[in-house]
Amino acid sequence: MNKHIVIILISMTLMLQAVSSVSAAQTKVIITFDDGWTSDYYKALPIMQTNNQQATAFIITGEVAGGTGRQGFEYMNMSQLKALYSAGWDLSSHTVTHPFLTNLTKLKNTSQLNTELRNSKNWLNSSGFTRASMFLAYQYLRIVLSFSMKSTDIGYRLG
Numbered sequence: 001m002n003k004h005i006v007i008i009l010i011s012m013t014l015m016l017q018a019v020s021s022v023s024a025a026q027t028k029v030i031i032t033f034d035d036g037w038t039s040d041y042y043k044a045l046p047i048m049q050t051n052n053q054q055a056t057a058f059i060i061t062g063e064v065a066g067g068t069g070r071q072g073f074e075y076m077n078m079s080q081l082k083a084l085y086s087a088g089w090d091l092s093s094h095t096v097t098h099p100f101l102t103n104l105t106k107l108k109n110t111s112q113l114n115t116e117l118r119n120s121k122n123w124l125n126s127s128g129f130t131r132a133s134m135f136l137a138y139q140y141l142r143i144v145l146s147f148s149m150k151s152t153d154i155g156y157r158l159g
């Protein structure tokens, strides 16, 4: 007997909707990109558009204003973020300045931790990127319990 696995590439918001729906029976994969590099725009976007797929880009919101938008190891600018968002991509938080969040927690620097989480979320919302502002990507793959609780307090739904 042949078994076929259908993998569907979807955004974070679609995944959140899908987990409680009947269509959850199909395998789904979320593609995410961290930091907001221009390679999201120049390389990933055209490929994913060709295949009618969307991804999630986790943005260091404090880097956007100075983002050159040029190809290479550069941050995206606002118009590039708008292009991703218009193409159906989710734009989510990767904090304001990309600090070591666990260090902030260990040092009990709750003030800076709050600022990083709250201001990046607020920036997404005030920039019109509201669809996925409730998602957060942790830096350096580090998660601690106290931090997870804090991110929930601020209104993040998935991290």
Ligand SMILES: [Zn+2]
Pocket: 034, 035, 094, 098, 139, 140
């Ligand atoms: Zn990162």
